Amino acid sequence: MFSSVTPSTTAPATGERWSPKLWGALVVLCGALFLDGLDISMVGVALPSIRHDLGLSTSSLQWIVSGYVLGYGGLLLLGGRTADLLGRRRVFLIALAAFAVASLLGGLVSDPTLLIATRFIKGVGAAFTAPAGLSIITTTFAEGSARNRALSIYTACGASGFSLGLVLSGLLTEVGWRWTFLLPVPIALIALVAGLRLIPREHAEDRAVGGYDVAGAVTATAAMLLLVYAVVQAPSVGWLSAQTVISFVVVIALLVSFVIIERRTAHPLVRLGILRSGTLVRANLGAVIFFGSYVGFQFVVTQYMQTLLGWTALQTALAFLPAALIVAFASTKMGSLVDRVGTGRLIFVGFVALVAAYALFLRAGDAPSYAAVILPSMLLLGISCALTFSSLNIQATDGVADDEQGLASGLVNTSMQIGGAVVLAITTAVVTANAGEGTTGPAALSAGVHPALAVVTGIAVIGALVSLFGLRRRRAAQAAVPAGSVEDAVPVSAG
Numbered sequence: 001m002f003s004s005v006t007p008s009t010t011a012p013a014t015g016e017r018w019s020p021k022l023w024g025a026l027v028v029l030c031g032a033l034f035l036d037g038l039d040i041s042m043v044g045v046a047l048p049s050i051r052h053d054l055g056l057s058t059s060s061l062q063w064i065v066s067g068y069v070l071g072y073g074g075l076l077l078l079g080g081r082t083a084d085l086l087g088r089r090r091v092f093l094i095a096l097a098a099f100a101v102a103s104l105l106g107g108l109v110s111d112p113t114l115l116i117a118t119r120f121i122k123g124v125g126a127a128f129t130a131p132a133g134l135s136i137i138t139t140t141f142a143e144g145s146a147r148n149r150a151l152s153i154y155t156a157c158g159a160s161g162f163s164l165g166l167v168l169s170g171l172l173t174e175v176g177w178r179w180t181f182l183l184p185v186p187i188a189l190i191a192l193v194a195g196l197r198l199i200p201r202e203h204a205e206d207r208a209v210g211g212y213d214v215a216g217a218v219t220a221t222a223a224m225l226l227l228v229y230a231v232v233q234a235p236s237v238g239w240l241s242a243q244t245v246i247s248f249v250v251v252i253a254l255l256v257s258f259v260i261i262e263r264r265t266a267h268p269l270v271r272l273g274i275l276r277s278g279t280l281v282r283a284n285l286g287a288v289i290f291f292g293s294y295v296g297f298q299f300v301v302t303q304y305m306q307t308l309l310g311w312t313a314l315q316t317a318l319a320f321l322p323a324a325l326i327v328a329f330a331s332t333k334m335g336s337l338v339d340r341v342g343t344g345r346l347i348f349v350g351f352v353a354l355v356a357a358y359a360l361f362l363r364a365g366d367a368p369s370y371a372a373v374i375l376p377s378m379l380l381l382g383i384s385c386a387l388t389f390s391s392l393n394i395q396a397t398d399g400v401a402d403d404e405q406g407l408a409s410g411l412v413n414t415s416m417q418i419g420g421a422v423v424l425a426i427t428t429a430v431v432t433a434n435a436g437e438g439t440t441g442p443a444a445l446s447a448g449v450h451p452a453l454a455v456v457t458g459i460a461v462i463g464a465l466v467s468l469f470g471l472r473r474r475r476a477a478q479a480a481v482p483a484g485s486v487e488d489a490v491p492v493s494a495g
Contacts (some may be wrong), residue, residue, distance in 0.1 A: 024141070024198040026150060029133040031191040032096055032159035035184050036126045037161030038168070039103070040068060040420070042184075043119075044298050045169035045313050046177040048306040053177070054112050058234050062428040065299060066228055066421050067116040071123025072130070073417025074221030077269045080410025081213065082129035088132045088139075089199045093192060095128030100188035107182035118181075123417075134409035136199065138397050145339055148394055152335030155390040160328040162385075166298070167324055170317020216261045216269035223254035231425035235433040270411070274404065282470045283396035284415040286347055289463035290354065290388050292415035292423030294381075296456045297358060297426055300431065304449050308366065319374055326382025327389075334390035343395040344471050350388030351464035357381040358457040362450060367400055423459060427452045 018026075043050075043064055051061050083091040099122055105117035137154055141147040172179040230247035237243050262268040275281055305316040338346065357380035364373050396412035431448035 021198060021318045022140075023147075024194070025200065026137070026153065026196050028191050028195045029092075030154050031090070031187065031194075032129045032133050033097070033154060033158040034161035035187055035191070036072070036130055037158045038165040038187075039122060039126070039184055040065075040295075041162045041165030041298065042070075042169040042180045043068075044302045045166055045306075045317050046173045046180045047299070048303055049173055049177040049313065054110075054115075056112060058432050059236070061234065062299065062424055063116050064119060065295065066232075066424055067119035068123040068126075069295070069417045069420040069424070070221075070225055070228060070336040071120040073414050073421060074125075074127045074224050075124050075127035075217060076131055076414040076417065077220065077407070077410045078213070078217035078279045079128035080135065080407050081267075081269055082128060083135055084404075084407070085134035085419060087202050088136045089195075089201055089452070091128050092132035093195050094200065095125045096133065096188055096192050098197065099125030100131065102193065103181060103188060107185070117325045118317040120482055127413075131410040134393070134397070134413070138400075138409065140200075143398070145335070148338050149335035151394050151397075152333070152390050155393045156328070156334065156386075157464065158389070159262070160324070162327075164324045164328065166302075166320040167317045170312075170314040173313035188325065213261070213265050213267055213269035216258055216265065219254050219258040219261060220269070223251050223258065224421060226254070227251045228421050228425040231422070231429050232432075235429045248404065271404070274400070274407065274411075277399070278473060279398070279470070280396055280400075280408065280411070282466060283343075283347075283392050284411055285466055286351070286388070286463055287392050287396070287412050287415035288419030288422075289459055289466070290351070290392065290419070291465070292419030292421075293354065293358070293456050293460045294385070296423045296427035296452070296459075297361075300427060300449055300452045301361070304364075308449065309368075320378060322375060323382035323385065326379065327385045330383075330386035334386065338391060338394055343391040343398075345465070346387045346391040347395070348464065348471055350386075350391065351385045351467050353380045353384035353387070353461065355457060355460045355464055357384060358453060358460055362453050362457060390478070415458035423456070426457060432456050463487055 010095060047061055047064065050056065052066060056064075063195050077097070079091070102118050102121040102125060106115060106122065107116060109115050134154070138181035141150040168183065169180050172183060215280060226247055230244055230251065233247075234241075234244045259272070262270050262272055302316055305311045306313065309321075334346075357377045360373060360380065361377040368374055393409075393412060397408045400408040430452040434451050
């Protein structure tokens with residue numbers, strides 16, 4: 001039947017040969033992350049059709065995306081803590097079932113408010129499956145080449161889901177945009193049934209002890225929701241209006257309260273001491289910028305292609321296909337590449353490619369050349385996603401103790417989703433400020449596209465600078481270590 005190598009939190013897999021059951025468990029976990037990425041991006045190409053059918057403005061439309069990523073990012077830390085306390089397998093399977101139910105409801109409702117609500121609930125489900133799945137992997141595979149290999153496969157599936165979601169969305173939207181909400185249902189059910197059989201049970205002693213920091217979770221989520229709302233509303237009510245100023249003041253107060261709660265509670269959602277790691281902080285900051293800029297770029301470009309250029313949903317999806325193919329085929333090789341090169345260099349190169357992709361797309365006008373502008377942008381985008389996505393996940397969990405892997409994985413996933421929500425809000429605000437609230441015509445959208453892309457490009461430049469700073473810090477650390485002991489002092493995957 002199966003070999004003796006079985007997933008276990010007490011005996012991490014270290015060998016090059018993995019048993020069929022170990023592979024099966026990894027496939028289930030990868031399938032769930034594929035779903036998360038798929039669900040974030042699959043709605044992208046469908047947005048113009050949703051806008052047309054439900055009569056939404058640009059600021060309202062972005063909540064279809066933000067509702068999901070805020071539910072996802074806002075409760076990821078609680079999801080990671082819950083997985084550590086209750087058991088990663090149990091939390092993963094329950095959340096996956098909730099995700100499937102919310103997906104079904106989202107495909108059936110017609111009211112915009114209810115649609116956004118189901119998106120938020122799906123995001124909450126993903127907030128528990130993602131850190132639980134990642135921590136199952138990091139406690140099953142030993143740190144080093146085995147874990148890097150597993151994580152590269154895992155994150156490749158997430159990146160592939162995010163990239164291929166656009167292509168699938170194009171195909172499904174041609175039939176009807178509701179199918180983009182219904183497709184995840186059967187995939188989630190298959191993963192759920194397989195997970196019941198393949199994901200191993202933990203021993204009771206492998207679970208963390210303590211309680212839940214509900215106050216911290218509520219405070220952090222409320223702060224992110226209010227921040228996104230304030231940024232989206234600011235162009236219409238005024239950046240210096242009482243509503244905007246008060247909203248930002250309350251956001252700051254909530255974030256300060258969150259820090260105070262974390263410092264005083266016996267079982268904090270975030271042990272603030274973990275943030276003393278410069279490598280972890282840079283990985284999370286990179287995740288905010290990388291994913292945030294991409295979500296903003298996708299939101300603007302999919303509408304630009306369909307509304308301004310008059311492309312169909314399928315044509316728009318096919319335009320993104322080169323990037324999706326690069327991610328799907330290249331990301332599986334990232335484990336061995338990280339072993340040889342290190343995450344820091346790969347993240348920097350990935351951000352440089354990201355800046356180049358966005359900057360090149362800024363040349364697109366009312367009739368851009370696909371071969372000269374759009375295709376090169378998508379190729380650079382695919383290279384960036386393949387290099388950066390896996391490397392950030394590996395860097396963020398390197399050197400973290402097993403009992404805090406749920407926290408570390410929750411932090412990096414939270415950073416990505418909150419980055420997506422906040423940068424999308426900023427991008428939407430720029431489009432709205434230049435195009436005018438409630439306008440949908442090509443001329444109005446054209447006025448806001450290039451300023452929004454310029455902002456996204458600038459944010460990506462900040463990411464490149466942060467990753468460059470990380471490389472310089474690593475070189476300085478190497479120079480300070482006596483010759484012959486660098487490998488022991490600075491792991492190859494360090495940033």
